[in-house]
Amino acid sequence: MTDEQEKEIKQIWDDGLADEEIYHIGKVVAHWGAIEHEIFCQTIQTFDDSSTNDIELPKAMNNMSFSAVLELWKERVVDPAKEPEQSILAEQCRKIEGLKDYRNALVHGMWDWKREQPEVVTTTRIRKKNIVTTTFNEGDLHHFYTELAQINLLIRYPGGMREIFEERASQGFYINEAAFRRMALEKRKK
Numbered sequence: 674m675t676d677e678q679e680k681e682i683k684q685i686w687d688d689g690l691a692d693e694e695i696y697h698i699g700k701v702v703a704h705w706g707a708i709e710h711e712i713f714c715q716t717i718q719t720f721d722d723s724s725t726n727d728i729e730l731p732k733a734m735n736n737m738s739f740s741a742v743l744e745l746w747k748e749r750v751v752d753p754a755k756e757p758e759q760s761i762l763a764e765q766c767r768k769i770e771g772l773k774d775y776r777n778a779l780v781h782g783m784w785d786w787k788r789e790q791p792e793v794v795t796t797t798r799i800r801k802k803n804i805v806t807t808t809f810n811e812g813d814l815h816h817f818y819t820e821l822a823q824i825n826l827l828i829r830y831p832g833g834m835r836e837i838f839e840e841r842a843s844q845g846f847y848i849n850e851a852a853f854r855r856m857a858l859e860k861r862k863k
Contacts, residue, residue, distance in 0.1 A: 688784065689786055690784070693815075697814035697815050697817070697818045698814060700822075701779055701818050704821035704822055705776050707825050709739050709742070712742060712828065713734075715750050716734070716746045716750060717730070719749040719750060731745065743766065743770070746766070747763075751763050751766055754831070758831035761827055761831040762828065762831050764827075765824050768820070772817070775807065775817060778796045778798060779796065779809075779817075781798050782797055783796060783798065792810065793809070794809045795807065795808050834856065834857070834860070838853065
């Protein structure tokens with residue numbers, strides 16, 4: 674940056690969003706991207722044929738449409754999984770499907786808020802010649818973020834805490850049985 678650029682005073686527009694809202698929007702975007710990445714990786718692994726380097730991937734795997742990749746994930750990863758993991762993965766798939774419009778509103782929408790209702794933010798977007806407005810009330814962005822964070826965990830570890838601990842133990846981490854028992858008991862309270 675030149676001295677002249679440093680001296681220049683830039684005027685910027687204030688979007689009116691609170692720091693907490695911006696934080697949650699960032700977390701939603703990061704978690705959604707991580708979900709897409711994990712689902713893509715799990716799906717592409719089902720095409721791995723180590724006997725040949727010539728893998729024929731379907732068009733959906735060009736990653737132009739997350740919906741198409743999600744459909745393949747359900748077909749190739751979720752449906753063939755054994756219980757109880759299959760039910761857990763199927764539930765995450767349903768949740769992701771249900772949250773896609775909310776995510777699209779957040780990422781592709783035009784943001785607005787009214788002075789009379791500062792706790793409400795709306796987004797407006799056009800989808801197939803229709804105007805779609807989505808309202809984000811106070812707390813909605815935090816709830817959305819935590820929902821995505823939980824989905825992210827469960828698509829990676831559908832076997833739950835035991836699966837997480839087994840992976841970490843294989844990496845050299847350790848948790849004693851007493852601590853595991855306390856966590857299991859705490860989980861049952863919820």
